[in-house]
Amino acid sequence: MPETTSGRAETQEEKLRRSLLIFVSAFMNLAVMLWLAIYWWMGVHFSSNIPLTYQLVSVASMAHYLKTRNFILFRFVQLNLFLFAPFIMQWSIGNSITSSGVMLWALMAPVAAVVVSGWRESIPWFIAYMMMTALSGFFDYFLSTGVQTGIAMNTIGLFFALNFAAMSSLIYFLVRYFVLETEKIKGQLAEQHALLAEEQQKSENLLLNILPAHIAKRLKEKHQQIADGCSDVSVMFADISNFTQLSGLLSPEQVVHVLNTIFSWFDAMTEKYKLDKIKTIGDAYMVVGGLTREDHKEHVRNVADMALDMGDFIALHPDLARFNIGIHVGIATGPVVAGVIGTKRFSYDLWGDTVNTASRLTNEAMQGEIVVDRNTYNRLRQHYQFSPPDNIVVKGKGEMTAYRLTGKITANRNKDAPAKPNTSAAPQPAQTDTESSGSLAPSP
Numbered sequence: 001m002p003e004t005t006s007g008r009a010e011t012q013e014e015k016l017r018r019s020l021l022i023f024v025s026a027f028m029n030l031a032v033m034l035w036l037a038i039y040w041w042m043g044v045h046f047s048s049n050i051p052l053t054y055q056l057v058s059v060a061s062m063a064h065y066l067k068t069r070n071f072i073l074f075r076f077v078q079l080n081l082f083l084f085a086p087f088i089m090q091w092s093i094g095n096s097i098t099s100s101g102v103m104l105w106a107l108m109a110p111v112a113a114v115v116v117s118g119w120r121e122s123i124p125w126f127i128a129y130m131m132m133t134a135l136s137g138f139f140d141y142f143l144s145t146g147v148q149t150g151i152a153m154n155t156i157g158l159f160f161a162l163n164f165a166a167m168s169s170l171i172y173f174l175v176r177y178f179v180l181e182t183e184k185i186k187g188q189l190a191e192q193h194a195l196l197a198e199e200q201q202k203s204e205n206l207l208l209n210i211l212p213a214h215i216a217k218r219l220k221e222k223h224q225q226i227a228d229g230c231s232d233v234s235v236m237f238a239d240i241s242n243f244t245q246l247s248g249l250l251s252p253e254q255v256v257h258v259l260n261t262i263f264s265w266f267d268a269m270t271e272k273y274k275l276d277k278i279k280t281i282g283d284a285y286m287v288v289g290g291l292t293r294e295d296h297k298e299h300v301r302n303v304a305d306m307a308l309d310m311g312d313f314i315a316l317h318p319d320l321a322r323f324n325i326g327i328h329v330g331i332a333t334g335p336v337v338a339g340v341i342g343t344k345r346f347s348y349d350l351w352g353d354t355v356n357t358a359s360r361l362t363n364e365a366m367q368g369e370i371v372v373d374r375n376t377y378n379r380l381r382q383h384y385q386f387s388p389p390d391n392i393v394v395k396g397k398g399e400m401t402a403y404r405l406t407g408k409i410t411a412n413r414n415k416d417a418p419a420k421p422n423t424s425a426a427p428q429p430a431q432t433d434t435e436s437s438g439s440l441a442p443s444p
Helices: 012-041 049-068 071-093 102-116 119-142 153-210 213-221 243-247 252-272 299-316 353-364 374-380
Strands: 227-241 276-281 284-289 326-341 347-351 370-372 384-386 390-394 398-408
Touching: 012 049, 012 071, 012 102, 012 153, 049 071, 071 102, 071 119, 102 119, 102 153, 227 299, 227 353, 243 252, 252 276, 252 284, 252 299, 276 347, 284 299, 299 326, 299 370, 299 374, 299 398, 326 353, 326 374, 347 353, 353 370, 353 390, 353 398, 370 374, 374 384, 374 398
Parallel strands: 326 370
Antiparallel strands: 227 284, 227 326, 276 284, 326 347, 370 398, 384 398, 390 398
16 A cells, blocks of 8 residues: 555545545646637637646646655645636636636635545635635726727637536536545445454454353453452363263264264353353363352252253263263352453463362262252252262362252253253264264274
8 A cells, every 4th residue: 555755554535635636637737728729729819828837837746746745745736726827817818707717717726625635624725715706806896897808709708618617527527536436435444344343243252252241241341350259159060971981982073073062062051041151171061150140049050950951961862872971060159269361362260169169079970960069959959859968078178068969859840941952953973984974983
């Protein structure tokens, strides 16, 4: 992109203004030549010093601009030529009548100023044009009475028509070209804005895939560190059992496909129960409820319902059940510290005893079991079934009481809980004859 004298790249609007002034300057020089030729052809001879001087100054300023790219000087010279040359030409011929209103060409000065400079900058040029017009009228009224130039009235009338037609056409085409190019620039800007909005939406979606929605919103609104103390949340870890052994039998593409099948369904359940996915670590999935006010009252039950549905999904999915894949879940309820860490690959994470407890309970759970701590049990015991309490020894915590969640007390799930997973709607592996296909069958 061309650069201005200040060294910065010129915008499309600036480029349009420059090209318009060059076009008008060239047109005015051509018009002067034709104007003189017609006068001489019709036998009306007068001094050509003024139009010749106009052309020399105009061409010289244009050449200087093309060499130095000094648009401000070029614009100043051309607008002054547009304004003063027609009036000087008229006074050299006689008056506005005998010159066929040649001063009308001076109107190009304020009109061109609007197009190439802006409406504010055009005001002085319009005022100057009106003052010169008033001065010319004064000369016509008081100084030119009875002056005879010998120019026939039919010639004067013809040039009146030519001057008005040429000037009107120039103004029309100048304004029309400016409007069309401006609309084209607006269209390009709108297209660029749409592309920018699309990229911004992609960035927004990517951010929402990394961070919970309420954290992403806070991160965009302020750049300071985000750290919260949450007094009552439920943390759940779900670890896939037997997956390490199975991954040795599957190709890398199949391993990723299995995990994507499972975790994509888990993500959908996270949205359904208004919980927040924190992260995945290998084949482990971490979820928390209670970070926002919207899920604060029911977050413990929502986490429990999701844990039960996760077990149903793994057990009923035909491609997962036949490989003896299962999950073991740990849930703990209590206070945590939450915040965003990192500057490049930042992440939202939780810390505290509640997180450690949930992780340890996951390790204590057998395949298909959901183990919870006492706080979670106390919040759920009125509505859910549990096995008798067990005293277990947890690494880093010593002996503690744990409970195994087995289901809801009522025979049927409440109406807000999801039905049994529709395994036909879950992503299915593609069936091909190649070893790297989406099939979950072990590689030979």
